[in-house]
Amino acid sequence: MKREEFLAQPEVEAFIAWLAVNLPARTFKLRFKASNQVPGGLSVDVQGIEQVIEHYRWKASWNDANRSAVESMSWAQTRRSLGQLREWLSSAVNAGDEQQALQACLQVLRWGGVTGAIAFLHRLAEKGALSAYLQKMAGLMALDGDNDLDDLDEHSVQRFDAGLTKIHALLDVSGSPIYDSRVGAAMAMLYSLFRQQWAGRGKPRLRFPSGGARGDQVRNPKAFLHGLPAPQFSSIAYTDWARCQVRLGWIIRALLQRTDWFADQGTMPARCHAFEASLFMLGYDLRCFGLPLAAKPEAVDEDDEGSPDDAVKTGWVPTGHVFGEVLRDYLAFRRSGARDEKAHFVDWLMAKPRDRKPVSRSTALSYCFPFSIQEFDLFQRPLAELERIVAGGEDGLLAALATGTLEPFVLSDERVNVCLVDVLITGNAYANAGTEKERIDYILGAGYAGREGAAKTLMAVGRNVGKHFGLLDARHMPTPLFRQFYQGCSLDA
Incomplete structure (x- = not known):
């Protein structure tokens, strides 16, 4: 037209x-x-x-x-x-x-x-x-x-x-x-x-x-x-x-x-x-x-990558995924020579032999959450770059962000980079609360999630991604790299 x-x-x-x-x-x-x-x-x-x-x-x-x-x-x-x-x-x-x-x-x-x-x-x-x-x-x-x-x-x-x-x-x-x-x-x-x-x-x-x-x-x-x-x-x-x-x-x-x-x-x-x-x-x-709302906006916990009809999303609850494991799976998929597209990777995940029950299509799709352009944009990455990302640590983070030097994390005006925001929330939760209940209460009280289960999902992803890139230590506490990367970063600002 x-x-x-x-x-x-x-x-x-x-x-x-x-x-x-x-x-x-x-x-x-x-x-x-x-x-x-x-x-x-x-x-x-x-x-x-x-x-x-x-x-x-x-x-x-x-x-x-x-x-x-x-x-x-x-x-x-x-x-x-x-x-x-x-x-x-x-x-x-x-x-x-x-x-x-x-x-x-x-x-x-x-x-x-x-x-x-x-x-x-x-x-x-x-x-x-x-x-x-x-x-x-x-x-x-x-x-x-x-x-x-x-x-x-x-x-x-x-x-x-x-x-x-x-x-x-x-x-x-x-x-x-x-x-x-x-x-x-x-x-x-x-x-x-x-x-x-x-x-x-x-x-x-x-x-x-x-x-x-x-x-x-x-x-x-x-x-x-x-x-x-x-x-x-x-x-x-x-x-x-x-x-x-x-x-x-x-x-x-x-x-x-x-x-x-x-x-x-x-x-x-x-x-x-x-x-x-x-x-x-x-x-x-x-x-x-100045128009009336149909319903009071509340934090929405996501079960998928987002629906076209979602009116309000204020929480930071991601689709659940096993970050390190799915990265290694993707590297194996790429090394197999398969066509580098999301649909083919999902089929590969479903067909992969496993000791436990094979993953369903919906689970395989949810595992692709970090791959989206709103997150780490992993599809089509050069193989050498992908290998660095899979190896993790600071160098893996630099490769994931595609930056030559570590720039301070920038909070967008939009709801993107959920995985890295979850690392920030999780690191702050562990730094400021001593028990699981206190951490959950911190997340719920701040409005980052709406339910206890959602808060646990948020922290599970935050811990997984944070440890993979060396932003959190073995006890899930912020590392010097965390403080350097998130310097001056506040979700309230």
């Missing part, structure tokens, strides 16, 4: 018209807890989408090519900061300078507080394919060209996540939005409100995926009365996410073309990014819309 065909759909036309009428009049109650990204928090009521940008907050820092820190927090500062990043990234990619392109990409991730794409970017750069891949994707994702959504397929989109959406958006010159969980949540909420008021018929045709927050914020409209569920990033394909970014960009440009919103920002691409930044603020917690 091309841009004109997409925008000509009656529902899309009606949604854009609805946004033009409703966004200037709506009051938003912005309530941000104090955090590293929003020092002092935020509590303000604003009317209209244009007023939101005045309260943009995202404290971030990255290092330029000369290793000088570039810091920002307000939208004016962020706009200048991203302009510098965009210039560095674009010049490196256009010149085909793989190392500079890689470094610019890594600093985009640092600005965004995300780490998941690091290994993927290193793999492309080592093959000399990073610049070419980014250039190809730029052509496929441009908002003002004759490109077709169908060209964003499994052959062209090698990966898509919260880091790559930032890279692709910065490299684009037509105003492509950064499509993260906050932006997706805000659009999903607006679409849900539109559908409740629209007189048109038929099932909802638009989809605005989102993801869970790391705190108790609400980022799924399903949590509200009559709200439509937003598909979750963990349940959609890379191609779906990439197409959603393009479709959202088409909607934003069409909306701004019929209004004078953000005219003070300058060109159309700059106006698009200001609109996206406003969505980013609204999507922090959808309770800013």
Whole structure:
């Protein structure tokens, strides 16, 4: 589907018209807890989408090519900061300078507080394919060209996540939005409100995926009365996410073309990014819309990798898995020469001879939890790198994180890196509580899990992963490496 065909759909036309009428009049109650990204928090009521940008907050820092820190927090500062990043990234990619392109990409991730794409970017750069891949994707994702959504397929989109959406958006010159969980949540909420008021018929045709927050914020409209569920990033394909970014960009440009919103920002691409930044603020917690919740948000304990209909996830309970054992199984699977895909590994796990009862498909799938792009991104790793990860210790941790040196752990705004967060929680629990009951009470009291059994699962994974990488000792107490890795890291911040 091309841009004109997409925008000509009656529902899309009606949604854009609805946004033009409703966004200037709506009051938003912005309530941000104090955090590293929003020092002092935020509590303000604003009317209209244009007023939101005045309260943009995202404290971030990255290092330029000369290793000088570039810091920002307000939208004016962020706009200048991203302009510098965009210039560095674009010049490196256009010149085909793989190392500079890689470094610019890594600093985009640092600005965004995300780490998941690091290994993927290193793999492309080592093959000399990073610049070419980014250039190809730029052509496929441009908002003002004759490109077709169908060209964003499994052959062209090698990966898509919260880091790559930032890279692709910065490299684009037509105003492509950064499509993260906050932006997706805000659009999903607006679409849900539109559908409740629209007189048109038929099932909802638009989809605005989102993801869970790391705190108790609400980022799924399903949590509200009559709200439509937003598909979750963990349940959609890379191609779906990439197409959603393009479709959202088409909607934003069409909306701004019929209004004078953000005219003070300058060109159309700059106006698009200001609109996206406003969505980013609204999507922090959808309770800013002032609507009643369908049920009181509670910590949700996960039994799988996440359902598209999960409205609220605030706990840190992972899918249960035996980390060290499944890593060794995966290494054996790779050495067997089998095709390196999740489905084949699951089949291999089920067929593997065992002294005990063979694992079921559901158990084999749960064992793959650490392999996801939201965790350690283990599929497709080079064999030598995988061997280091399986060996464990600090070197294994460096290989898993795909970093040359040990950088302090960064808590994302989203609910990712659950395994490493569980190590942090478990280490703190053992450091501050002397008995099992006291540790469980600590975890339940902090809201990291909702039930005793869930707290035990959390600690079991935390102990397993922590000991494997040398973050916890034999008594499950924090090691010097733990303190170095998690320095200054607080789940409450």
